[in-house]
Amino acid sequence: MSSEISWKGYAYGYSPLLTLSIKDTKNWDKLEVIDFKPKQQGDFDVDVKIQFCGVCGSDLHTASGGWGEPMLPLIPGHEITGTVVKVGPKVTEFKIGDRVGVGAQVGSCLDCRLCKNDNENYCREKVDTYNAKYPNGDIAQGGYSTGIRAHQQYVFAIPKELPLEQASPMLCAGLTVFSPLKRHGAGPGKRVGVVGIGGLGHYAIQFAKALGAEVTVFSHSPNKKNDAFELGASHFVSTGDDNFADSLQGKLDLIICTADVSKGIPLDDLMLTLDVNGRFIMVALPDDKLPQLHAMQLATNGALLGGSHIGSKKEALEMLDIAVKHGVKSYIQMLPMKDAGTALKNLKDNKVRFRSVLKVDI
Amino acid sequence: MSSEISWKGYAYGYSPLLTLSIKDTKNWDKLEVIDFKPKQQGDFDVDVKIQFCGVCGSDLHTASGGWGEPMLPLIPGHEITGTVVKVGPKVTEFKIGDRVGVGAQVGSCLDCRLCKNDNENYCREKVDTYNAKYPNGDIAQGGYSTGIRAHQQYVFAIPKELPLEQASPMLCAGLTVFSPLKRHGAGPGKRVGVVGIGGLGHYAIQFAKALGAEVTVFSHSPNKKNDAFELGASHFVSTGDDNFADSLQGKLDLIICTADVSKGIPLDDLMLTLDVNGRFIMVALPDDKLPQLHAMQLATNGALLGGSHIGSKKEALEMLDIAVKHGVKSYIQMLPMKDAGTALKNLKDNKVRFRSVLKVDI
Numbered sequence: 105m106s107s108e109i110s111w112k113g114y115a116y117g118y119s120p121l122l123t124l125s126i127k128d129t130k131n132w133d134k135l136e137v138i139d140f141k142p143k144q145q146g147d148f149d150v151d152v153k154i155q156f157c158g159v160c161g162s163d164l165h166t167a168s169g170g171w172g173e174p175m176l177p178l179i180p181g182h183e184i185t186g187t188v189v190k191v192g193p194k195v196t197e198f199k200i201g202d203r204v205g206v207g208a209q210v211g212s213c214l215d216c217r218l219c220k221n222d223n224e225n226y227c228r229e230k231v232d233t234y235n236a237k238y239p240n241g242d243i244a245q246g247g248y249s250t251g252i253r254a255h256q257q258y259v260f261a262i263p264k265e266l267p268l269e270q271a272s273p274m275l276c277a278g279l280t281v282f283s284p285l286k287r288h289g290a291g292p293g294k295r296v297g298v299v300g301i302g303g304l305g306h307y308a309i310q311f312a313k314a315l316g317a318e319v320t321v322f323s324h325s326p327n328k329k330n331d332a333f334e335l336g337a338s339h340f341v342s343t344g345d346d347n348f349a350d351s352l353q354g355k356l357d358l359i360i361c362t363a364d365v366s367k368g369i370p371l372d373d374l375m376l377t378l379d380v381n382g383r384f385i386m387v388a389l390p391d392d393k394l395p396q397l398h399a400m401q402l403a404t405n406g407a408l409l410g411g412s413h414i415g416s417k418k419e420a421l422e423m424l425d426i427a428v429k430h431g432v433k434s435y436i437q438m439l440p441m442k443d444a445g446t447a448l449k450n451l452k453d454n455k456v457r458f459r460s461v462l463k464v465d466i
Numbered sequence: 467m468s469s470e471i472s473w474k475g476y477a478y479g480y481s482p483l484l485t486l487s488i489k490d491t492k493n494w495d496k497l498e499v500i501d502f503k504p505k506q507q508g509d510f511d512v513d514v515k516i517q518f519c520g521v522c523g524s525d526l527h528t529a530s531g532g533w534g535e536p537m538l539p540l541i542p543g544h545e546i547t548g549t550v551v552k553v554g555p556k557v558t559e560f561k562i563g564d565r566v567g568v569g570a571q572v573g574s575c576l577d578c579r580l581c582k583n584d585n586e587n588y589c590r591e592k593v594d595t596y597n598a599k600y601p602n603g604d605i606a607q608g609g610y611s612t613g614i615r616a617h618q619q620y621v622f623a624i625p626k627e628l629p630l631e632q633a634s635p636m637l638c639a640g641l642t643v644f645s646p647l648k649r650h651g652a653g654p655g656k657r658v659g660v661v662g663i664g665g666l667g668h669y670a671i672q673f674a675k676a677l678g679a680e681v682t683v684f685s686h687s688p689n690k691k692n693d694a695f696e697l698g699a700s701h702f703v704s705t706g707d708d709n710f711a712d713s714l715q716g717k718l719d720l721i722i723c724t725a726d727v728s729k730g731i732p733l734d735d736l737m738l739t740l741d742v743n744g745r746f747i748m749v750a751l752p753d754d755k756l757p758q759l760h761a762m763q764l765a766t767n768g769a770l771l772g773g774s775h776i777g778s779k780k781e782a783l784e785m786l787d788i789a790v791k792h793g794v795k796s797y798i799q800m801l802p803m804k805d806a807g808t809a810l811k812n813l814k815d816n817k818v819r820f821r822s823v824l825k826v827d828i
Contacts, residue, residue, distance in 0.1 A: 226742045226767055380580060389765055397755060398754075406772065406775060409770065411762075411765035411768055411770075413766065
């Protein structure tokens with residue numbers, strides 16, 4: 105295995121034409137191969153030769169400008185797996201040849217209280233895997249590429265039982281639902297609702313079940329009922345049915361909402377399915393604002409509406425361990441990396457069951 | 467002491483003229499004495515001869531139509547203290563002469579899971595103390611009156627050390643903040659923010675301190691700084707100051723918001739003062755909706771936005787006990803009950819420090 109990576113990736117907005125197009129948020133599915141410079145080599149950095157990268161909703165939000173104007177050129181992708189090909193002199197966790205992954209975060213201060221108490225995913229100086237700058241000005245580029253260089257803290261060992269392409273989408277989609285499930289008490293005796301069956305939802309169902317909870321799935325697509333049961337749900341509720349929430353009032357302890365709450369999700373009704381002091385955690389980050397709430401809605405059952413941001417390394421490693429022990433399975437559609445644009449279009453058109461994974465072809 | 471109460475109370479909307487006026491939500495400060503019929507006597511009911519009744523924001527919201535058209539005539543008031551003058555044949559908790567109180571709830575099914583696990587304040591069949599109907603059609607009328615009849619579950623023994631006029635406003639205002647403080651973990655080592663210093667806020671500061679938390683008070687009135695410290699706060703923050711939240715980012719575990727979040731409260735900034743997975747609990751119930759939120763705001767620190775509805779009897783009794791042990795003091799302005807309208811006007815004009823209590827004069 106070569107110890108040097110040829111740093112190339114599929115980027116948006118390289119040529120002036122595409123830069124312009126991105127601003128129209130119309131041509132976000134056109135990517136072309138560019139050379140890029142990884143971050144400056146640090147003593148604790150690990151170079152990962154990428155083999156797979158999952159295609160996340162964030163890639164689409166960022167590329168289409170939904171979360172604001174991205175830095176260009178932009179190489180998306182933060183569900184990365186591959187092999188260690190080089191380690192900095194102070195790297196202790198990894199050696200060349202190790203099977204590893206990188207998720208949606210590649211940096212933080214490593215020194216604050218949050219970094220020290222397994223909340224580094226909330227560090228105020230966190231560096232996202234792409235569309236971000238390191239404090240020294242280096243640009244962080246993502247995983248639709250041949251390689252990534254990252255501090256060992258942000259590199260995760262992949263258990264030998266887990267194929268890399270299976271692990272890839274867990275590193276953002278999986279962790280994004282696993283972290284709030286853990287933090288908000290999903291476990292034996294708990295009743296967890298999952299809204300939406302897609303990249304995130306299909307993990308939320310499986311991990312909630314693996315943690316011991318009883319799972320109720322809400323979907324606006326009645327034809328996803330079989331998927332829900334296959335993934336481990338005990339109950340399926342079609343949110344298109346009139347008064348779907350009536351018989352469920354107060355029945356759930358926690359809801360993980362993977363769907364876009366700004367677009368037609370019946371938030372009012374769903375909140376009422378929570379037990380006293382139950383929690384509704386939004387893990388999708390829509391471009392638009394939430395529907396306006398009235399404090400009275402939350403007072404009725406003392407419910408809480410919350411957010412979440414990926415997860416910590418500690419949670420990531422626990423998740424991978426649980427995935428192996430409980431046979432959590434990534435439902436993936438593999439494409440060559442040159443078809444990244446198609447994968448993004450499929451995601452936008454809600455055609456993916458349940459995650460696209462790109463295989464490096466550069 | 468007479469065992470029979472002459473059931474009279476200060477009501478809105480008795481005469482046709484006033485009924486009309488209420489609909490204009492203009493004359494909510496005009497009350498007149500009416501005779502009323504208490505609920506039908508039940509085996510577990512206690513008749514309380516009222517001595518004091520606090521004046522709560524709910525009285526104003528209800529009378530002014532902010533929460534919708536009230537049932538008329540309406541006798542407000544749900545911070546009631548007095549003396550037991552009659553008990554039903556199956557009453558076990560009280561005897562004639564006992565010093566007792568009644569808060570903002572007078573009924574529930576007493577049979578559901580919530581009623582049985584000290585969450586009766588969230589029972590779906592709960593009956594409010596006024597502007598409400600019992601299942602049999604009896605009208606519940608409040609404490610601006612000579613007496614109240616209620617099931618013993620909704621009657622609270624007042625500790626002998628606590629003067630009745632001191633206890634009165636604790637039964638809604640106090641309990642409304644005490645319950646979320648307890649449920650959301652206020653205690654030693656916890657950092658609690660309190661937004662607003664008024665009827666609810668002045669208890670939130672004292673009870674948070676009594677529970678062992680360090681208290682930061684947020685107020686838009688810099689002149690309330692001394693009050694904040696007198697009540698036990700360690701820090702005071704004037705929300706009118708530019709960038710007031712900057713130095714406080716991530717510093718609080720829990721915020722109890724007693725101010726109207728629909729009106730100019732800098733919710734975005736306040737949410738950022740929460741530590742990871744911190745909670746912002748709204749205990750005021752504004753007439754209007756909240757400002758529109760973006761899921762991103764809650765994702766930044768994994769924060770939760772929640773509601774709360776009064777508290778359970780168990781919590782009420784613990785609160786009264788803590789009030790005695792820690793010398794929690796109600797800051798009250800006493801008025802004769804005939805001045806209920808003035809008390810309501812003072813409340814609306816934000817002139818009360820910090821609770822008006824009406825003394826029965828009928």
